[in-house]
Amino acid sequence: MTKTVLEVKNLWVEYPARRGVVQAVRGVSFDLCQGETLAFIGESGSGKTTLGLALVRLLPKSARVRQGNILFYQNGRVQDVLALSQEDLRQFRWRDCAMVFQGAQNSFNPVLRVESQFYDTARAHGMTGTAHVKQRAIDLLRMVQLDPNRVFRSFPHELSGGMRQRVLIALGLLLQPQVIILDEPTTALDILTQRSIIEVLRKLKKELDFSLIFISHDLSLAAELADRVATVYAGTIVEIGGVYDIFERARHPYTQALTHSVPTVTGDLRDLTSIPGSPPDLIVLPPGCAFHPRCPFATQRCKEQEPPLEPVGEGQFAACWNWREAMNKT
Amino acid sequence: MATQAISTSLAPQKRTSLKVYFWRVANNYVLRRVIKALATIFVVITVTFFIIRLMPSNPVDIFIQEQMALYNSSYQEARDRAAALFAIDLTAPVTQQYLDYMGNLLRGDLGKSYRSQGAGVADIIKQFLPWTLFSVGTALFISFTLGVALGMVMAYRRETPLDYVLSTFASLVSSIPNYLIAIIIIVTFGSQLRILNIAQMRGSISPGVQPGFTLKFIGDVLYHAALPIFVYVLTTIGSWMLAMKSSTVATLEEDYVTVARARGLKDSRIMTSYVGRNAALPLFTQLAISIGFVVGGSVLIETIFVYQGIGQQLLKAINQRDYPVMQGIFLIITVAVVFANLLADLLYGRLDPRIRVGSEETK
Structure with missing residues (x-):
């Protein structure tokens, strides 16, 4: 069977703010297998990005990891990311887990050429020998369908947004990390560029063996790329399961509402519904299930008790007291 | 295929006519x-x-x-x-x-002075300008490098006691006029505490010291320039510190700094090539203007410390309405400021590739 490369156990992240404590990630647990693509979907402000940053410990200084474990498995070795020393952490970043950020427009130092940024990364991880690094960089740039001769010597501002995003993906693969986190990799790109990025990612996944964590609010992209999908609401996973189960047989009312709020190619436009209300305030969360004020199936119990993730199908879990009702309704 | 054929047949015919050449020169940045x-x-x-x-x-x-x-x-x-x-x-x-x-x-x-026994203006400038260039130039160098370094420290340690102390210091010293600081130094350290022998420190060099590459000469020059340099540094360092701090704080928020951390780069590398270099960019224009004004020196400081530089000569010329000397000094100040700016404009492209203009052929 496939082996687990990443295991997150009961992770809590919060930001102290003037009004109170922002609970950005509340008890998230999941695991990621070798070669698997896991997509996190949810509205803005649901804590997806904080989750991604926490995995490589790049949270802003003000953030606090209250509890939890982030375990990386590699060659039979386990690394607890939260317990790494500064130097080990530096080595761990990018070599074991690379993160491609949203808005790659500004991901490159504007005063350095693309090549120096490749060399910088290699040198920071003890890869010496320019020729070797250059060869790998050029291969990777070709893999992301860029012209290496032009791009490698360019300054970031000489490249378009889509090109920069692809360069960043190539840079992410430079050290052959086991896991790559893509945080909104296609935001701020036009639809055709988005498409080519997705194609590039698919091709890379086929050619190179790495696991992918894909954070997005774009359901259609998640549907195309992911093997498994996790729906995030108010800082916690409310449903997780195989991509077909999530899109075809969602059990959680929030996942159902999400999938019904985007148009499908074949579906009728009348089927489109929006989710009433707005995302919850992460400082003052509603008691019980955080989704109950917007949920059509909410009962008294939902207002009082927070539901745990429980199995609702094969490899599918949902955190809802009334998932059976929600299932029958659709 | 068709377009390719056309372009290859056209290429050899493309000759640089005189008119094209003229426009290329005229459009040269x-x-x-x-x-x-x-x-x-x-x-x-x-x-x-x-x-x-x-x-x-x-x-x-x-x-x-x-x-x-x-x-x-x-x-x-x-x-x-x-x-x-x-x-x-x-x-x-x-x-x-x-x-x-x-x-x-x-x-x-440049003409001759109406006074000073009709000495040539060029000779007067030649005699007094080096002292000003030395004192103000040294002060600018110290002030800029130290200010930039402290500004970065403040940004990296922001919201800490160190930052509060340095910020208060910076805004305090940059808001006091330099002549006041000079007078305070003379009054407290010279007259009251008698730590400094102000009378001896006057002038730009002690009488009898022969110019040359000797320890005695260099030591004497530094001794006389110490107070003016100190005052220049003290009164200008605050603005460099504050400018660098705000610029660094803004740069630290940039995505590419976070990405550099995610890439596992060493902190020292991030601080110099990623944060420092980008944060210092906006300061270079300011530095160029300051370099231009080095020539003008400071009339008040040179007068207060009786430092024989060009600023003191300017004051003297103004008092005597010595038109040619005034014109001559204003001329070199103007030339220095204008060319420092020009140089900054041309060099800025070297520092920031995003605004490299005209120098590269458009493809």
Whole structure:
């Protein structure tokens, strides 16, 4: 069977703010297998990005990891990311887990050429020998369908947004990390560029063996790329399961509402519904299930008790007291 | 295929005609900037020429008043002496004077001082400018490097006691005028505490010390320049610190700094090439302007510390209405400021590839 490369156990992240404590990630647990693509979907402000940053410990200084474990498995070795020393952490970043950020427009130092940024990364991880690094960089740039001769010597501002995003993906693969986190990799790109990025990612996944964590609010992209999908609401996973189960047989009312709020190619436009209300305030969360004020199936119990993730199908879990009702309704 | 054929057949025919060549030269960025700089200098020279002559009184009257006060001579006596001494005709129309001056300037002749036994303006500048260049230049170098370093420290340690102390210091010293600090130093350390021998520190060099590459000479030069340099540094460092701090804080928020951390780069590398270099960019324009003003020195500081630099000469020339000297000093200040800016514009492209203009052929 496939082996687990990443295991997150009961992770809590919060930001102290003037009004109170922002609970950005509340008890998230999941695991990621070798070669698997896991997509996190949810509205803005649901804590997806904080989750991604926490995995490589790049949270802003003000953030606090209250509890939890982030375990990386590699060659039979386990690394607890939260317990790494500064130097080990530096080595761990990018070599074991690379993160491609949203808005790659500004991901490159504007005063350095693309090549120096490749060399910088290699040198920071003890890869010496320019020729070797250059060869790998050029291969990777070709893999992301860029012209290496032009791009490698360019300054970031000489490249378009889509090109920069692809360069960043190539840079992410430079050290052959086991896991790559893509945080909104296609935001701020036009639809055709988005498409080519997705194609590039698919091709890379086929050619190179790495696991992918894909954070997005774009359901259609998640549907195309992911093997498994996790729906995030108010800082916690409310449903997780195989991509077909999530899109075809969602059990959680929030996942159902999400999938019904985007148009499908074949579906009728009348089927489109929006989710009433707005995302919850992460400082003052509603008691019980955080989704109950917007949920059509909410009962008294939902207002009082927070539901745990429980199995609702094969490899599918949902955190809802009334998932059976929600299932029958659709 | 078709387009390819056309383009290859066209290429050899593309000849650089004279007209094309002319436009290429005319559109050259560097050339355009140089012409603009020269035009600026011309305008400034013209304006200062007339403004100087609009000042109340004139060199002859000032001289006559000085003579009357000094030797208690009658107006007539003083006037006669002035007439003998001043071989100049101040009654000539101003436009004629202007044309003469510009004509001489084009030949590289800055004229002669009306006073100081008719010494050449160029000689006066040659004699006093090095002292100013040395003292203000050293101070600017110290102030800029130290200010940038401290600014980065403040940004990295922001919201800590160290940041509060340095911020308060920076805004305090940058808001006190430099002449006040100079006077405070003289009064407290010179007169009251008697730590410094102000009288001995006057001037730019002790009498009897021979210029040369000797330890004694260098030590003496530094001894005399120490107080002016200290005051310049103290009064300018605050603005460099605050500018660098805000610039660094903004740069630290940039995505590429976070990405650099995610890439596992060493902190030292991130601090220099990713944060420092980008944060210092906006300061270079300011630095260029400051370099230009190094030439002008500071009239008040040089006067207070009796440091024999160009600023002191300027003050003297203004008091005596010594038109040629004033013009000469204003001219070199103008040239220095304009060319420092020009250089900054041309060099900025080296520092920031995003604004590399014109120098590269458009593809």
